[in-house]
Amino acid sequence: MFLILKSLHLIAMVCWFAGIFYLPRLFVYHAMSDDKLSQQRFVIMERKLYRGIMNPAMMATWLFGLSMVLSNWQIYKSQGWLHAKLTLVVLLTIYHIICGKYRLKLVDNPHLKSDKFWRIFNEVPVFILVAVVFLVVTKPF
Template sequence: MADYFNWIKAAHVISMVCWFAAIFYLPRLFVYHAMSDDGISQERFTIMERKLYRGIMTPSMIATWLFGLWMLTLGWDVYKTQGWLHAKLVLVVLLSGYHGACGFYRKKLIDNPHYKSHTFWRWFNEVPVLILIAVVTLVIVKPF
């Protein structure tokens, strides 16, 4: 593979870490938003959620996808037969759907901070943890 492949891989991992940091934090903000009772707090959480989603989470997701697809194109002859990679890609698509759901919920909370309970958001926050465990296991262990 190309000499710069490891640089692309490093950029992919860095952007993935940033994406997961944001994707772990945003639903935590939803918990606090749902528990807030005053307008000042609700406005503060709305601003924080918007900045996190638009300024960090979405650009990190895009970068993760771009660097990942770049690596795929460079090593397609090897990757196309790797079952673990196909499973990882399915999980990344699911995580991208979760990302979209966060954007949907973020907008719902603007009009109704009590749209869902803080308990719902606490459980919702666990989904990306499970995906992260599975993705890291697939990439490192390559079980199939």
């Protein structure tokens, strides 16, 4: 059962990160768009991505991840790398929520931030992904 949970956790995580990487990229294009039709198209794309893919993938990632941890709590409770990973996943969840808030603000103000801001903003989850993968694979502490 553990390997099934782990597989489902990884699948959900990959889907979540796909959305986490793509939504801010849509924000870049949204900020660069000048015509109303393009801006409306980006609003629809961003909403469908956030609500239809990212939210369910985030919830599934948390569900399957916590299921694995709770099923082996006696082993995991003293694993420092897991505590660090969970802290990073909480930060990623906060980033996800911030993306949702920005998505709503872009509906009324497509030029809320510059495309350069969104390009930099888009890099934040890369650092989290790299750190999480190294923690899970190497279990340094």
